[in-house]
Amino acid sequence: MIELRAIEKVYPLGAHFVHALRGIDLTIEQGEILAITGPSGSGKSTLLQIAGCLDTPTRGSYRLLGDEVAGLPARRLSLIRNRVLGFVFQSYHLLPRLSARRNVELPLLYAGVSRAERRSRAVAALEEVGLGQRVEHRPSELSGGERQRVAVARALVTRPRVLLADEPTGNLDTRSGAAVLDLFRRANQDRGITIVIVTHDLSVARATDREIAIRDGAVVHDGAPRAA
Amino acid sequence: MSPLALARLAAEGLWDERRRVGLAAVGVVIGVTSIVLLISIGTGARTYVRDQFGGVGADTIVVIPGRVDTTGAIPGMVPGVPRPITIEDVRAILHGARSVASVAPVTIGTSKVQAGEKSRDCMVLGATAEFEEVRRFHAAVGRFLPPDGQATRGDRTCTLGDTVARELFRGENPLGKQVRIGGMRFRVQGVMEPKGRQQGFDLDELVFVPEPVAHKIFNLRSVSRVLVRMRDVESEDLAKAEIKAVLKKRHKGIEDFTVITPGQVLESLQRIVSVLTGALAGIAAVSLLVGGIGIANTALVATTARTEEVGIKKALGAGPGWILAQFVLESAALGAIGGLGGAGLAWLLCKIALLTLGKGLPLETPAWSIGLAIVSCGVVGLLAGALPAARAAALDPIQALRAGGGGRK
Numbered sequence: 001m002i003e004l005r006a007i008e009k010v011y012p013l014g015a016h017f018v019h020a021l022r023g024i025d026l027t028i029e030q031g032e033i034l035a036i037t038g039p040s041g042s043g044k045s046t047l048l049q050i051a052g053c054l055d056t057p058t059r060g061s062y063r064l065l066g067d068e069v070a071g072l073p074a075r076r077l078s079l080i081r082n083r084v085l086g087f088v089f090q091s092y093h094l095l096p097r098l099s100a101r102r103n104v105e106l107p108l109l110y111a112g113v114s115r116a117e118r119r120s121r122a123v124a125a126l127e128e129v130g131l132g133q134r135v136e137h138r139p140s141e142l143s144g145g146e147r148q149r150v151a152v153a154r155a156l157v158t159r160p161r162v163l164l165a166d167e168p169t170g171n172l173d174t175r176s177g178a179a180v181l182d183l184f185r186r187a188n189q190d191r192g193i194t195i196v197i198v199t200h201d202l203s204v205a206r207a208t209d210r211e212i213a214i215r216d217g218a219v220v221h222d223g224a225p226r227a228a
Numbered sequence: 229m230s231p232l233a234l235a236r237l238a239a240e241g242l243w244d245e246r247r248r249v250g251l252a253a254v255g256v257v258i259g260v261t262s263i264v265l266l267i268s269i270g271t272g273a274r275t276y277v278r279d280q281f282g283g284v285g286a287d288t289i290v291v292i293p294g295r296v297d298t299t300g301a302i303p304g305m306v307p308g309v310p311r312p313i314t315i316e317d318v319r320a321i322l323h324g325a326r327s328v329a330s331v332a333p334v335t336i337g338t339s340k341v342q343a344g345e346k347s348r349d350c351m352v353l354g355a356t357a358e359f360e361e362v363r364r365f366h367a368a369v370g371r372f373l374p375p376d377g378q379a380t381r382g383d384r385t386c387t388l389g390d391t392v393a394r395e396l397f398r399g400e401n402p403l404g405k406q407v408r409i410g411g412m413r414f415r416v417q418g419v420m421e422p423k424g425r426q427q428g429f430d431l432d433e434l435v436f437v438p439e440p441v442a443h444k445i446f447n448l449r450s451v452s453r454v455l456v457r458m459r460d461v462e463s464e465d466l467a468k469a470e471i472k473a474v475l476k477k478r479h480k481g482i483e484d485f486t487v488i489t490p491g492q493v494l495e496s497l498q499r500i501v502s503v504l505t506g507a508l509a510g511i512a513a514v515s516l517l518v519g520g521i522g523i524a525n526t527a528l529v530a531t532t533a534r535t536e537e538v539g540i541k542k543a544l545g546a547g548p549g550w551i552l553a554q555f556v557l558e559s560a561a562l563g564a565i566g567g568l569g570g571a572g573l574a575w576l577l578c579k580i581a582l583l584t585l586g587k588g589l590p591l592e593t594p595a596w597s598i599g600l601a602i603v604s605c606g607v608v609g610l611l612a613g614a615l616p617a618a619r620a621a622a623l624d625p626i627q628a629l630r631a632g633g634g635g636r637k
Contacts, residue, residue, distance in 0.1 A: 016632070049626055052543075054542075054543060054625045054626050054629075055626050075254055075547045075548060075549070078445075078547040078548070079545065080546020080547060081423060081542075081543060081544070081545045082544065082546075083545070085299075087543050087544070093536070093539070093540045093543070093629060095537055095540060097244040098244075104543065106540075106544050107544040110545045110546045111545065112545060120412060154544070158545075
């Protein structure tokens, strides 16, 4: 369902150009749960952003669900992000002034879902991540682990085909991190959602079925998660 | 996206940012308050001017001795002393000009008016019965003055203005009582209806005596002015020409008098008022501009401070249209709220001013000015918000998320 062919990404940086990705070929099937690993600056986040239609490749082809998306206008990309993809970030990226429920409702608002349905689906999604009692709390009133679970609920509430997570456990203690990974695995097993996790933590990678290791903008390993 | 959902989004955005929005709204409120106050003062001034100078009536021509023309010469400064306009001239106008309905000569002077112990200085008008009709100013009790030709220089009757009667007689019936004017004794035969201020002086403070008597008191040969009522408002130019012809013939062909038509008066008044209105509109526009800059600044700060929010919303699938609409609506609503607040404040200030400083203040807040203030503030807000909103909508989601201090490792 995700097919990346000869993807390159070049950033201008002052007078120079940085080759963040140097020809990535990658196929991810529906229902996979996998990790993209690599050291800082390896290009793994850039790869996730391109896969998440948040960024566009400089060269190469990206077919999502069979359709070419490289070079689509911003309006079409936002529609794809809203209907097909879900995101979880390291620093949660919740809107601080909105309650957990209103945060989770946000993507449904852009999808044109009615107010009553938004509300009931958001509450259900929060219950699913174990926050049924914290629905009206603001992010500042929640712990880091709880915030990340709100973010997971927000990513899943639209029933996406793919969930993309960028260092989702990076700011969490081991137990909270494990709880978040558990939520990913459940979404993968129960609902067949494809899960892509970017991480530099090999223990996180080992919790998945497949590891794609990136170094200097190229794939150096693609297969079963490696031992630490 | 439905307009309702957008409006709700904008309302939420405003509520979420209520502190910053409040500060910006204060700027708009001040701008709008000044606009509505200026319009109130302008409108009040227009009404005041109209009431003050419009009282003579659209069908009344005024003739005064001496020549006032476009050279700006003051009557009496023209070469040679102007001929007086005599009572015979007045009669000639009535008989010689066919478009004239009636003629009221007026002679003006000031004198001490005394009744018993009380006295005051008054403007004394020598007039005839025709004055009542031409000037539309009537006796409330008793009689006005005899018609032209029926009074003699020895006719010692007078009619008092409302204020004069009340001050000199303090609730007593003045009819038949004696007053002294310029050292002569007069019998009060009438009191005028209250009329208030017009053309810069208070009609209720006048004392009326028969025309020939005024000439005797003030030792004059000429009437001060002649009020001429036309048969037809449309025949203004004809009447003016006829009056000029009659008087010139009697004044050896010299035009040593001035004929003022209501059209001329109206024209010069309109010129004054339009200058006044233009000046006020200019000030109002500047105020609105200042308010608009305030909104633009808030919108700019908002989009900069809310870059992360924009990034998050974009990541969740908000298209550029959503972001644009949200920010534009927010600033338009901000403008409208500021407009509403400012209009309300201005209205309140007007009421307070009228209550504390008196009803006579020329202040009027027309409803349209409030509507205009709100709508124009909304439009200014819309325009001021458009650029920052477009900037926000065009933000790259990755850059925007990164600006939030998270993300990149």
